[in-house]
Amino acid sequence: DQQVKQNSPSLSVQEGRISILNCDYTNSMFDYFLWYKKYPAEGPTFLISISSIKDKNEDGRFTVFLNKSAKHLSLHIVPSQPGDSAVYFCAASALSNYQLIWGAGTKLIIKP
Amino acid sequence: DAGVIQSPRHEVTEMGQEVTLRCKPISGHDYLFWYRQTMMRGLELLIYFNNNVPIDDSGMPEDRFSAKMPNASFSTLKIQPSEPRDSAVYFCASSLRQGPDEQFFGPGTRLTVL
Numbered sequence: 001d002q003q004v005k006q007n008s009p010s011l012s013v014q015e016g017r018i019s020i021l022n023c024d025y026t027n028s029m030f031d032y033f034l035w036y037k038k039y040p041a042e043g044p045t046f047l048i049s050i051s052s053i054k055d056k057n058e059d060g061r062f063t064v065f066l067n068k069s070a071k072h073l074s075l076h077i078v079p080s081q082p083g084d085s086a087v088y089f090c091a092a093s094a095l096s097n098y099q100l101i102w103g104a105g106t107k108l109i110i111k112p
Numbered sequence: 113d114a115g116v117i118q119s120p121r122h123e124v125t126e127m128g129q130e131v132t133l134r135c136k137p138i139s140g141h142d143y144l145f146w147y148r149q150t151m152m153r154g155l156e157l158l159i160y161f162n163n164n165v166p167i168d169d170s171g172m173p174e175d176r177f178s179a180k181m182p183n184a185s186f187s188t189l190k191i192q193p194s195e196p197r198d199s200a201v202y203f204c205a206s207s208l209r210q211g212p213d214e215q216f217f218g219p220g221t222r223l224t225v226l
Contacts, residue, residue, distance in 0.1 A: 034214060043116070043203050043217030044155075089155065099168065100215065102155040 003027045004092050006103035014111050019077040021106050023090030026071065030092040034100065035064060035075050038087045047088075048075070077108075085110045116218035118204050124224045130192040133221045135204030136185055145215060146179055146189050147203040155203075161187065194225045 005024045013019045023033075031052035036044035050057040050064045050073065057064050063076045077084055090103040117136040125131055137144045145160040159169040164181045172179070176195070181187040191198055201222050205215040 041219070043205070043219050045217065046214035049214065099157055099160070104154040 002104075003030075003101050004090055004103040006088075006090055006106050008106050009104070010107040010109065012109045012111060013080050015082060016079045019075075019080045019084065019108055019110070021075040021077075021088050021090075021108065023073045023075075023103055024071060025073075025092050027092070027094070027101075028071070029094040030101075031095055032093045033064070033066060033073050034091045034093075035062075036089045036091065037084075038089065038105070044089055080108075080110045082110050082112060084108060116204055116206055116216055118202075118218035118221050120221060121219060122222045122224075124226065125194055126226050127195055128193045129225075130190065131194045131198075131223060131225075133189040133202050133204075133223070135187045135189070135218060137187070137204070137206030138208075138216055139185065141206035141208050141216070143207045143215075144181060144187050145205040145207075146187070147205065147217075148200045149203060149220070150200045158189070191223075194223075196225045199223055199225050 003026050034049040035047040037047050038044040048059050048062050048064050050066050055066050061077055066073045085108060087105045087107045089105045091100040093100050116138055119134045142163050146158040147155050148158055149155045156171055158171045159179045160167055161181045164184055177191055179189045201220045203217050203220045205217045207213045207215045
């Protein structure tokens with residue numbers, strides 16, 4: 001049973017436009033969410049996180065939105081740049097359990 | 113800091129052979145995680161340690177898999193005997209604090225079992 005779902009395996013966006021990556025979760029105990037970026041032949045690197053006490057967290061071009069009632073979060077990248085082309089993973093955790101539960105990833109392609 | 117270091121980066125072996133993957137976490141990090149990534153199952157947590165003690169190994173697929181952390185700066189993941197279905201990329205990650213926190217990943221070891 002997938003507790004964290006990224007339903008779009010890939011997404012193609014024009015350079016300069018907004019990229020929106022989506023993530024849904026089923027476990028209402030999750031209260032901390034993270035986004036990671038992964039380039040080929042490298043390990044995932046942390047991008048941005050959000051706690052369930054917030055509904056938005058912003059870091060430069062990256063903003064994560066959390067909708068707890070819908071059990072949905074999204075990552076917005078504005079403006080999208082060629083270096084943003086990577087696989088993006090959504091991960092979730094509950095304070096009572098240290099493990100991160102990972103989504104399957106979305107491959108973002110930024111077109112010039 | 114050099115980040116999380118894994119070796120080897122690539123390993124090709126024959127079915128039945130023993131495979132040992134190595135990881136050096138970031139100094140001062142109390143948590144160490146071993147993950148496996150495959151096309152079919154994505155990123156799976158195999159086992160994690162806190163202060164060198166295994167906390168949860170429920171993700172270890174079979175008894176053929178074992179992991180140790182003899183000290184704070186070194187961990188191994190061993191597969192004995194290896195099988196073709198073990199072919200995957202194995203990542204090691206470490207983190208600093210208790211509770212959900214960002215994990216720092218190594219570059220991974222790509223294992224191919226023929």
